[in-house]
Amino acid sequence: xxxxxxxxxxxxxGGIVGISCALFLQRSGHVVEVIDYAGPxxxxxxxxxxxxxxxxxxxxxxxxxxxxxxxxxxxxxxxxRVRASYLPRAAPWLLRFVLACREKRxxxxxxxxxxxxxxxxxxxxxxxxxxxxxHLLSRAGWLQVFETAASLAxxxxxxxxxxxxxxxxxxxxxxxxxxxxxxxxxxFAGGLYYPKNGLVHDPLKMVQALAESFVATGGAYHRExxxxxxxxxxxxxxxxxxxxxxxxxxxxxAAGAWSRSLVRALGYDMPLDTERGYHLMLEKPRATITxxxxxxxxxxxxxxIGDAIRLTSGLEFAGLxxxxxxxxxxxxxxxxxxxxxxxxxxxTSQWLGFRPSFPDSLPVIGALRDHPGVVVAFGxxxxxxxxxxxxxxxxxxxxxxxxxxxDMSPFSPDRWR
Ligand SMILES: Cc1cc2nc3c(=O)[nH]c(=O)nc-3n(C[C@H](O)[C@H](O)[C@H](O)COP(=O)(O)OP(=O)(O)OC[C@H]3O[C@@H](n4cnc5c(N)ncnc54)[C@H](O)[C@@H]3O)c2cc1C
Numbered sequence: 001x002x003x004x005x006x007x008x009x010x011x012x013x014g015g016i017v018g019i020s021c022a023l024f025l026q027r028s029g030h031v032v033e034v035i036d037y038a039g040p041x042x043x044x045x046x047x048x049x050x051x052x053x054x055x056x057x058x059x060x061x062x063x064x065x066x067x068x069x070x071x072x073x074x075x076x077x078x079x080x081r082v083r084a085s086y087l088p089r090a091a092p093w094l095l096r097f098v099l100a101c102r103e104k105r106x107x108x109x110x111x112x113x114x115x116x117x118x119x120x121x122x123x124x125x126x127x128x129x130x131x132x133x134x135h136l137l138s139r140a141g142w143l144q145v146f147e148t149a150a151s152l153a154x155x156x157x158x159x160x161x162x163x164x165x166x167x168x169x170x171x172x173x174x175x176x177x178x179x180x181x182x183x184x185x186x187x188f189a190g191g192l193y194y195p196k197n198g199l200v201h202d203p204l205k206m207v208q209a210l211a212e213s214f215v216a217t218g219g220a221y222h223r224e225x226x227x228x229x230x231x232x233x234x235x236x237x238x239x240x241x242x243x244x245x246x247x248x249x250x251x252x253x254a255a256g257a258w259s260r261s262l263v264r265a266l267g268y269d270m271p272l273d274t275e276r277g278y279h280l281m282l283e284k285p286r287a288t289i290t291x292x293x294x295x296x297x298x299x300x301x302x303x304x305i306g307d308a309i310r311l312t313s314g315l316e317f318a319g320l321x322x323x324x325x326x327x328x329x330x331x332x333x334x335x336x337x338x339x340x341x342x343x344x345x346x347x348t349s350q351w352l353g354f355r356p357s358f359p360d361s362l363p364v365i366g367a368l369r370d371h372p373g374v375v376v377a378f379g380x381x382x383x384x385x386x387x388x389x390x391x392x393x394x395x396x397x398x399x400x401x402x403x404x405x406x407d408m409s410p411f412s413p414d415r416w417r
Contacts, residue, residue, distance in 0.1 A: 001029030007249040007399065010035060010239055012226050012262065015045040016203070016385055017377050018254035019210045020392025023127055025252075026219055028396045033248075034214070035241060037225040041207025043256050044384065047279050047351040049303045049312040051142055051292045052198030053386045054121055055167045057114045058158050059361035060382070061100040077331065079299035083318040090317040093273045096359035105360070112362055112410035114165045116387045119405065121198065123389035133209035140291040142197035145177055145188040147297045152190045155296075159192065168196050183287040185341050199291055202306045203385060222246075226255070229262060231371040250373040252395055257320060257354035259378040263413075266371055270364065270416040272379055274354040276316040278329040281349045282309045285342035298335045302343075309343065311336050324352035357381040365394055365411040375399065376413050 007030045011022045014036035026032045034040075072080040082090055100109060121139075128134045146152040152171075159169055170176075170193040177184060177191050200206045215221055224241035229251065231237045239246045253259050257274040284307055292303035300313035313329050333345035356379050358364070363379040375398055377391050397404050 005400070006030055009033070009399065010237070010246060010248040010251040011254060012036070012239070012251060013043075013254035013256060013259075013378075014038070014040040014207070014211060014221065015043045015254065015256050016041065016207050016388035017256065017380060017391055018252070019207055019214065020127060020388045021252045021254055021377055021395045022219060022392075023210055023214050024392040024396035025399060026214060026217060028400055030399065032214070033220040033222060033246070034211070035222045035224050035226055035239070035246070037223060037242075039208070039223075040211035040221065041204045044353045044355055045207050045388075046204035047353045048203050048277075048385050049292055049301050049310065050200040050203050050305055050385065051303070052121065052124060052200065053142065053383060054117045054197055055142070055162060055169070055194045056383060056386070057110050057117055057165050057167065058161045059100070059106070059109050059113065061097050061109070061359070061361060062106060062158070063101055064154075064157060066098065066101050077328070079313050079315050079328070081314075081316045081328070083316070083322060086318045086322070089319060090273065093271055093359050096271060100360040108410065109361055110161065110165070112407075113383070115406035116390060117383070118165075120387050120390045121196075123393050124198065127210065127389040127392065131209050131213040133206045133213075136201045136206045136209065138199055138201065139196070140199035142194040142292055142294070143177070143180060143191055144294045144296055145184065145191040147188060149189045151297050152192075155192065167194070169194060181289050181291070181293060183285070183289050183340050183342065184293065185339055187338070199303070200385060201304070205306070226262060229253070229266065229374065231266065231374050235373065237371075237373045248373075250375065250399060252375045252377055254377045256378055256384070257356040259356065259376070263368070263374075263376060266368060266374065268368065268413060268416065270379075270413065271359055273317065273357055274320055275357045275381065276314060276318060277312060277353050277355055278314040278324070278326065279351045279353070280311045280329055280333065280347035281305075282311060282333070282336065282347055283344055284308050285340060285344065287342045289340065293339070295335070295339060298332065300329075300332050300336070302336060302339065308348065309340075311347075320354060326350050355381050356384065362410055363387070363391065364413040364416075365391055366408055366413055367398060369414055
């Protein structure tokens with residue numbers, strides 16, 4: 001970059017989204033600093049299921065989810081939970097979620113998600129190149145298995161909606177499931193195999209590897225908490241952290257589920273909430289699975305992560321501060337050992353994470369209209385690991401003023417003004 005176009009840019013948040021923005025901005029020639037009070041990837045980006053879920057163009061907000069909502073909310077074993085004390089806070093978000101289920105809106109959301117996801121694999125392979133993260137990424141595929149033919153048949157509408165976007169889905173029978181994952185119990189009537197989906201074999205290590213590459217190439221990582229953002233002066237954004245004042249030509253807000261309060265003072269009160277999710281780590285058995293397997297009948301997934309099996313589940317509305325409640329996910333361990341007979345269902349560690357979620361399932365990516373030096377990149381919900389790197393490349397294009405490869409209007413922060 002020429003001296004005149006090179007910017008000094010501060011990125012708030014060192015999760016997969018923030019680190020991806022930092023790396024792509026750095027590779028475009030800017031001087032970049034990341035600010036996060038925690039280490040790289042220690043937020044939601046550490047404990048997820050690791051799936052590069054390119055196939056998930058259909059959001060949760062569908063009529064079929066709505067139809068199931070009453071039973072999901074009342075059941076004590078369902079992954080969905082709204083804590084009673086949080087219901088008044090969650091109600092406006094939930095109402096918007098219901099509105100997002102209307103067919104016309106749903107179609108627009110699917111098209112927007114497809115724009116993000118269909119570009120995400122290329123950005124993943126680009127971002128890991130030359131870093132220690134390269135060996136942590138693979139195109140492992142993703143498997144969903146169903147206990148009955150009826151429960152598989154209930155997926156047909158979703159399958160059809162995905163296929164409209166050219167998503168490759170193979171319907172597999174018991175014999176093919178055994179071939180794909182011999183360690184699974186022979187109890188499934190059928191499954192869906194997504195050969196194009198990928199896997200990050202250790203999400204925390206991946207973000208750490210990307211951050212190491214960023215720092216090794218001259219990037220700075222400040223362990224500080226951002227308190228306020230002040231874009232008052234033209235071409236300058238001031239940041240006050242708990243220990244320092246910092247000045248940048250431009251900033252990126254990528255603080256995941258914690259981003260809402262950071263941009264509120266800039267005139268944006270966005271309906272960002274958190275869908276809390278849990279995981280348990282289980283000892284890896286000798287006969288094990290090789291890719292992430294999802295069990296929709298029981299509401300959880302099992303994924304080989306590092307040298308363990310990670311059980312992920314949960315979609316809990318209780319805000320950012322309520323204590324974790326591990327009872328529901330602990331109850332699932334019994335089911336987990338029914339899925340993989342050799343699995344010893346005793347957890348070695350447990351984790352609660354905060355998905356940054358908008359009710360329409362779309363992140364905000366773009367500059368704030370009144371403050372062009374402030375670019376936002378948060379709210380990726382269930383798909384942040386998948387879409388983080390492509391988001392980083394979009395943010396680098398926005399900062400560089402170059403044409404963008406997809407229609408950005410669905411991701412505009414102004415949709416919440
Ligand atoms: C159980 C579970 C399973 C999941 N599975 C998948 C999956 O398989 N595939 C997928 O694509 N996605 C998955 N996700 C979603 C994915 O993990 C998230 O969308 C993604 O990690 C969000 O990344 P982020 O960088 O926006 O946020 P985070 O990783 O949370 O990063 C935000 C960072 O901002 C920092 N921060 C916050 N406030 C401040 C401040 N004031 N000053 C400085 N720093 C600040 C935090 O410390 C944090 O490090 C899953 C999520 C959960 C909970």
